[in-house]
Amino acid sequence: MVRWPDPRLTDLFGLAHPIIQAPMGGSVTPELAAAVSNAGGLGSLGLTIDPPAEVREGCRAMRAATNAAFNINLFILPQAAAQSAEARATLRARLAPVYAELGLGEVPQPQHGAPAQGLSDEMLEALLAQRPPVLSFHFGLPGPAAMARLKAAGIKMICTASTVAEARLVEAAGCDAVIAQGWEAGGHRGAHAPNGPMDGVGTMALVPQVVDAVRIPVIAAGGIGDARGIAAAFMLGAAGVQMGTAFLHCPEASTDMRRRQLIALADGGDTVVTDAYSGRSARAYRSRFARDMVPFAGQFAGYGQMYDFTDRLCDAGAEDVASFHLYGQAAGLGRALPAAELVAELSEGALRLLGR
Numbered sequence: 001m002v003r004w005p006d007p008r009l010t011d012l013f014g015l016a017h018p019i020i021q022a023p024m025g026g027s028v029t030p031e032l033a034a035a036v037s038n039a040g041g042l043g044s045l046g047l048t049i050d051p052p053a054e055v056r057e058g059c060r061a062m063r064a065a066t067n068a069a070f071n072i073n074l075f076i077l078p079q080a081a082a083q084s085a086e087a088r089a090t091l092r093a094r095l096a097p098v099y100a101e102l103g104l105g106e107v108p109q110p111q112h113g114a115p116a117q118g119l120s121d122e123m124l125e126a127l128l129a130q131r132p133p134v135l136s137f138h139f140g141l142p143g144p145a146a147m148a149r150l151k152a153a154g155i156k157m158i159c160t161a162s163t164v165a166e167a168r169l170v171e172a173a174g175c176d177a178v179i180a181q182g183w184e185a186g187g188h189r190g191a192h193a194p195n196g197p198m199d200g201v202g203t204m205a206l207v208p209q210v211v212d213a214v215r216i217p218v219i220a221a222g223g224i225g226d227a228r229g230i231a232a233a234f235m236l237g238a239a240g241v242q243m244g245t246a247f248l249h250c251p252e253a254s255t256d257m258r259r260r261q262l263i264a265l266a267d268g269g270d271t272v273v274t275d276a277y278s279g280r281s282a283r284a285y286r287s288r289f290a291r292d293m294v295p296f297a298g299q300f301a302g303y304g305q306m307y308d309f310t311d312r313l314c315d316a317g318a319e320d321v322a323s324f325h326l327y328g329q330a331a332g333l334g335r336a337l338p339a340a341e342l343v344a345e346l347s348e349g350a351l352r353l354l355g356r
């Protein structure tokens with residue numbers, strides 16, 4: 001078997017190839033993740049803030065489809081600040097014109113409280129019972145007691161960092177590897193505290209600085225769209241890559257038809273980082289709504305609660321005025337190949353470029 005230039009990640013997870021298919025809540029199917037794992041990469045399910053029953057179901061589906069390692073991903077959220085009645089009224093007034101334009105009626109009143117902070121006891125017990133081979137976190141880390149129990153259960157853990165300081169926290173918390181997520185990345189920025197949509201470090205600058213700051217293997221993420229990007233990540237000192245947008249093109253992904261059209265035509269300039277849909281910064285299609293909301297960055301409700309206000313906009317297909325299509329800057333490099341073929345093509349191409 002061919003050895004990659006840095007075998008730490010392949011050895012850690014027992015992979016043939018250090019290619020992690022990113023967990024993408026709502027866009028990944030067990031079929032996609034299992035195909036990646038069976039092809040020698042690491043398939044991931046994105047469970048975001050789903051209840052513990054989904055961990056049981058996700059692990060069951062993955063174990064039925066693959067004997068290889070797989071990854072379960074969760075959002076670990078900080079305590080949300082309560083929204084005042086005044087802030088809520090201002091927000092609803094701000095959204096009213098686009099609701100009117102799209103014929104969606106009144107801006108809804110919030111239905112849900114803030115999602116739970118951190119990792120709940122029920123979730124911890126479900127994870128310990130299911131013991132996914134790899135567990136990854138986005139937006140932050142569970143507390144030390146939970147981390148110690150998960151580690152003692154033999155679960156390998158990784159977490160997104162969007163800055164060098166966050167990468168140091170990920171290492172100090174006992175994670176086995178850190179995902180350095182650059183600005184180009186599609187989807188939600190994994191910053192450990194809410195930050196503005198102007199706040200981010202590009203992959204080319206972030207990865208080598210994280211490599212210099214920590215001892216654990218670094219997984220590069222963001223804007224890696226083909227074999228050249230993987231080879232470049234290794235040159236920057238990464239031991240592997242996490243690719244999301246590239247896998248949105250795969251037939252096994254649950255990417256909806258409109259987003260498939262957008263990513264097929266993408267050229268790198270068609271996305272923007274916005275917190276106007278979910279309350280947390282995310283790279284998505286540059287809709288008119290996202291652009292109109294730029295001056296109000298940082299003034300939305302918290303993650304989870306903000307969807308009460310924008311769910312109907314996200315789903316309102318009308319000419320993409322306000323639809324929420326998450327994807328990254330490298331979408332234009334992708335090709336609609338079955339996942340196993342994509343992993344084979346990416347790994348062969350990268351190994352060739354790396355002179356292996």
Ligand SMILES: Cc1cc2nc3c(=O)[nH]c(=O)nc-3n(C[C@H](O)[C@H](O)[C@H](O)COP(=O)(O)O)c2cc1C
Pocket residue numbers: 022023024025027046047048073137138160181184185186187188190221222223224242243244245246326327328329330
């Ligand atoms: C549609 C979409 C959904 C995403 N959802 C998640 C998620 O649920 N959990 C997570 O850790 N990362 C999520 N991400 C971010 C990825 O983990 C990763 O950082 C990103 O895809 C890398 O950049 P790329 O899209 O340019 O490959 C998502 C990305 C996309 C494109």
